[in-house]
Amino acid sequence: MSEPIRLSKRLAELLPCSRREAELYIEGGWVTVDGMPVEEPQFKVEAQRIELLPGAVPEPLPPMTLLLNKPVGCSVEEALALLNAEHRWSDDPCQQRVLRKHFRQQRPTTPLEDGASGLLVFTQNYGVTRKLMDDAARVEHEYVVEVSGGLDANALKKMTQGLPLKASWQSENRLRIAGKQVRPGLIGKLCRDAGLRVDSIRRIRLGGVAMAKLPLGQWRYLQPGERF
Numbered sequence: 001m002s003e004p005i006r007l008s009k010r011l012a013e014l015l016p017c018s019r020r021e022a023e024l025y026i027e028g029g030w031v032t033v034d035g036m037p038v039e040e041p042q043f044k045v046e047a048q049r050i051e052l053l054p055g056a057v058p059e060p061l062p063p064m065t066l067l068l069n070k071p072v073g074c075s076v077e078e079a080l081a082l083l084n085a086e087h088r089w090s091d092d093p094c095q096q097r098v099l100r101k102h103f104r105q106q107r108p109t110t111p112l113e114d115g116a117s118g119l120l121v122f123t124q125n126y127g128v129t130r131k132l133m134d135d136a137a138r139v140e141h142e143y144v145v146e147v148s149g150g151l152d153a154n155a156l157k158k159m160t161q162g163l164p165l166k167a168s169w170q171s172e173n174r175l176r177i178a179g180k181q182v183r184p185g186l187i188g189k190l191c192r193d194a195g196l197r198v199d200s201i202r203r204i205r206l207g208g209v210a211m212a213k214l215p216l217g218q219w220r221y222l223q224p225g226e227r228f
Contacts, residue, residue, distance in 0.1 A: 007033065008041035010050060021058040029099045030056035039100050063124035064102045065222035069214045070120040072200070076108050079120055087218050094221035109133055110141075110206060113184040118143070118203035119211040121228075131228050132206070139228060142178040142205035143187050144170065148197040159194045173199075 011031060012022040023041040025031050031038055034048045070079050083106060085098045096102075106122040109132040123129055132139060150172075151159065160167050165179030167190075175196075177187055191198050204211050207228035214220055 002046060004044035004046050006041060007031065007038060007043040007045050007050070010045050011052075014050060015052070017058070024058035024060060025052060025056055027061060027099075027101060028057070028059065029053075029097055061099065061101055063126070064096075064106075065121065065123040065125050065128050066102070066106060066219050067209065067211065067214065067222055068120045068122065068219040069211055069216050070112055070117055071217050072117045073114050074117075074217075075114060076111070079108070080106065080122070082217060083122060083219060089214055089218040089220045091213070092220040094223050096221045110136065110139070111184050112203060113188070113201075115188070116184075116201040116203065117216065118201075119206055119209075119214075120203075121206060121209075121222075123222075128222075128228065137181050139207045140178060140180050140205075141182040141203060142176070142210075143182075144202045144204055145175040145177060145187060145191060146173055146199040146201075147175055147191055148173060148199060149195055151194060151196065155194060159190050163190075165190075178205075 008019055008022040008026060011017070011025065012019045015022070026041045027039055029037055029039055030053045032051050032053065033043070033045060066083055068079055068082060083103050088098060105124055107124070107129060109121045109123060109129060112118065112120055121128070121132060156167050156169070160177070160179070163179065164181055165177055167175055167177045170176050175191070187201055188198050209222065209226050209228055
């Protein structure tokens with residue numbers, strides 16, 4: 001009876017191709033073992049049926065950025081746990097196939113306090129990390145805040161005086177606040193200091209990327225044309 005060997009070695013023998021190409025096929029989700037996709041090159045096989053899916057290309061996986069609609073009270077650790085195939089938005093406009101490697105080493109950026117909901121960004125991409133963290137002061141945030149109480153135009157302007165923020169009423173109990181240099185806790189503090197009771201805070205946009213119709217507790221891929 002033959003000893004089990006690495007899937008990448010067996011695939012390289014079957015195609016044939018280089019061991020590196022075999023690893024790229026496997027990591028890209030293009031290889032099945034007895035009809036089931038396997039994404040680990042080190043997976044051990046014996047006499048199983050190994051197949052390469054149509055359209056397979058041996059290319060390195062690009063780093064992925066994931067957008068999550070964070071629920072209220074959800075910590076960063078709990079948010080990371082939502083990054084799996086089960087919680088992907090079914091109407092995600094990006095046609096990217098879900099791979100397990102997309103969820104590894106995802107780094108949270110632009111934090112939200114536990115009491116707020118809305119757009120939270122996780123990324124493997126250094127360029128996105130640099131934009132949202134190293135250049136955070138230049139990225140505009142947009143929030144919708146449900147409040148109780150009222151302010152006249154002068155009081156509303158005074159609420160954000162001296163800050164790179166603008167506030168406007170969207171309805172009787174809903175404020176829109178947009179601007180830069182927003183740190184966790186700032187939006188709620190400004191509203192409370194102005195005498196408003198804060199019922200909810202939701203971030204709906206970061207830079208040029210909007211949360212739009214993304215459902216609560218679900219995530220989608222950042223599309224190639226989207227820029228923060």
